[in-house]
Amino acid sequence: xxxxxxxxxxxxxxxxxxxxxxxxxxxxxxxxxxxxxxxxxxxxxxxxxxxxxxxxxxxxxxxxxxxxxxxxxxxxxxxxxxxxxxxxxxxxxxxxxxxxxxxxxxxxxxxxxxxxxxxxxxxxxxxxxxxxxxxxxxxxxxxxxxxxxxxxxxxxxxxxxxxxxxxxxxxxxxxxxxxxxxxxxxxxxxxxxxxxxxxxxxxxxxxxxxxxxxxxxxxxxxxxxxxxxxxxxxxxxxxxxxxxxxxxxxxxxxxxxxxxxxxxxxxxxxxxxxxxxxxxxxxxxxxxxxx
Numbered sequence: 001x002x003x004x005x006x007x008x009x010x011x012x013x014x015x016x017x018x019x020x021x022x023x024x025x026x027x028x029x030x031x032x033x034x035x036x037x038x039x040x041x042x043x044x045x046x047x048x049x050x051x052x053x054x055x056x057x058x059x060x061x062x063x064x065x066x067x068x069x070x071x072x073x074x075x076x077x078x079x080x081x082x083x084x085x086x087x088x089x090x091x092x093x094x095x096x097x098x099x100x101x102x103x104x105x106x107x108x109x110x111x112x113x114x115x116x117x118x119x120x121x122x123x124x125x126x127x128x129x130x131x132x133x134x135x136x137x138x139x140x141x142x143x144x145x146x147x148x149x150x151x152x153x154x155x156x157x158x159x160x161x162x163x164x165x166x167x168x169x170x171x172x173x174x175x176x177x178x179x180x181x182x183x184x185x186x187x188x189x190x191x192x193x194x195x196x197x198x199x200x201x202x203x204x205x206x207x208x209x210x211x212x213x214x215x216x217x218x219x220x221x222x223x224x225x226x227x228x229x230x231x232x233x234x235x236x237x238x239x240x241x242x243x244x245x246x247x248x249x250x251x252x253x254x255x256x257x258x259x260x261x262x263x264x265x266x267x268x269x270x271x272x273x274x275x276x277x278x279x280x281x282x283x284x285x286x287x288x289x290x291x
Contacts, residue, residue: 005261007148009175009214010039011254013233013246015222016051020064023049024072028079034253035083040109040148043088045218045233046156046181047102050092055225057132065094068116073105081111086146088153090179092133093118102134104153104179106144115144119155120164127185127227130157143173149260152176152213159204159217163284169211174260176211178204180219183229197232201242209240212267214258221251238266 012030016023027048034042047053049072053061066072072091080087086109093103102119118137122130141164143152152173158164159178168176182200184193201217208215214237221231234245235256246252267273283289 005259007175007258007260008038008040009216009235009256009258010034010037010042011216011218011233011235011246011256012042012044012048013218013221013231013252013254014045014048015229015251016048016220016224018051020049024075028076030253031076031079031085031087032083034255035085037253037255039085039255041086041088041146041151041175043177043179043216043218044090045220046090046179047092048090048179051224052181052220052227052229053092054130054133055127055227057129061133062094062100065092065100067095068093068103068105069113073107073113077107077111077113080107080109084109084147086114086148086151088151088177088179090155095135100134101137102130102155103137104155104177106146106151106153109147114146114151115142115153117142117153117155119158121157121161123157127225141167141171143168143171149174149258154178156180156182159200159207162207162210165207165211165215169213173213174263175214175216175258176207178215178217180217180233181229182219183227186226189228189230193230197230197248201232201234204234205236205240205242208236208238209270210272212238212263212270212272214238214260214262216256218254219246221246221249238262 090104093101106114120137124131152168216235
């Protein structure tokens, strides 16, 4: 892993079409544009090459899944090596017949696989019927050394859990990405839209602060089925400041310069890791504490 401190990061916010091949081609165009502009680490959105598959329980949609490694990762590994960039590639993974995951592959700048993460927290909400499609991850919370930085990945619903961010940070993550597919369901934007987005962003900004690292969330944008994906992709620094934020309506590539030396500065001045009472946290392994 490079000892360089200044890292150029790009988050790709896209609207997906029905054709996975088209989404892959368009994503490669965006990756090339980001790399041309100087990006060294590029993160795509959740299940980036398909429309969000979980709005209904439909067995036909399992056909969208693919193995890892598989055609998409092989294609993007060549792109990563050609452009000498690190790619975070979220995919609908088919592990074997009847076993699927919501996953993300980290491809290093030489095209090799730096690591695989499988989404640990699986929601079941109106229009987000993920428990029908995905088994919970079984690899734990991880961070992967790459040419430019040590990268941690969680996915979407994971972002609401402080424990996930903490354990990923404890693996040494310097950049923590949350590839996301989140939006407004019918009738909610006008009443709850601003507060929903604020809660979403605030939660991840708090992870950046509590763990003294950079947090980035690329989200999809635009209408798919009944969901209007709210975009708003952003990156926060180790103090929780929003470094850059995308619009709620348009496709966009966010370019952010991350100075990794800020991790040492933030953690020295706000020594949360030093002061954690790890001796008192055993109850976190319980579902609830009876009184």
